Amino acid sequence: MTSLTRRALLQASAFVATAAALPAHAAAPVATVQAPGVYRYSLGHYQLTALYDGVWQSPIDDNFIRNADAAAVDRELASAFLPPRVLPISFTALLVNTGAKLVLIDTGTAGQTADSAGALLDNLKAAGIAPGAIDTIVISHFHPDHIDGLKTKTGDKVFVNAEILVPEPEWAFWMDDGNQSRATGTLFRYFRNARRIFGDLAGEVRRFTPGAEVAPGIVSIAAFGHTPGHCAFAIHSGGHSMLAMSDTVRNPYLFARHPRWQPIFDMDGPQAVKARLAMLERAASDRMLVEAYHFPFPACGYIARNGDGYELVPAEWRPL
Ligand SMILES: [Zn+2]
16 A cells, blocks of 8 residues: 555545534435426316426517517516516426326427426326326327427337327318418428328327317317417316316416417417407306416416406315
């Protein structure tokens, strides 16, 4: 043993002796991952599971709301304790266990929208469910953050045993070559993406007419405007009902409080406002449980009237 090594050893053992003499107030190791994003709740005989996919901190510019100025948007973000010029877009899919079927409404981003999203399959696993166990997938609309989870990045089907249900007018719009040829920029990318996801699944996808029951107790609701065939869903079980609002209402601090605001991601602003007001008013007047894909996790709660807008009252965590 060299003297250098011996000295190092002596110093190390001196350190150990000092450390051992310290009082036992050691901190726990700092976690590097969040707890699973899974929240279960019930509606009548149905069990619902909110499955978190992640969040995208989306920069917004002055034109984000067509009919409100940037200062008003920043004021509302500040009132929700959020920084200016950035919109947190959270993604939470809803799994419905009817007792006989597992129905998944929308599918997450598959990690293709932001690095901080794409955890849906991990959370499905944490909920104890394999992708192959899903019987039915219901799609609200064809924006990438709702359909990308149908496939892996390399194009393989994820939910290998599921039938896929999509709104007929949504299919008609996005799969139309004429519509695609007139699209530019982001909209064109959405057309391309819809074909990437659905192009080779055309024979397997079942299209439903908005208003139709898509699975036992799950009734689609035409809520057009966000996209031409965008649908929300009413879920009924054992005398109880709730609304899965999809993208009718997105960030609640902006769009429940200001339902008449027209964000650029609503393709038809006035039509989307009409759908949003009808949905919020139904939820408030019937005191219905609601959930929405972009609400803060676990993305469920109630809607209360507040001035000429509405307020999300988040549901409190409950044991089953
Ligand atoms: Zn969305």
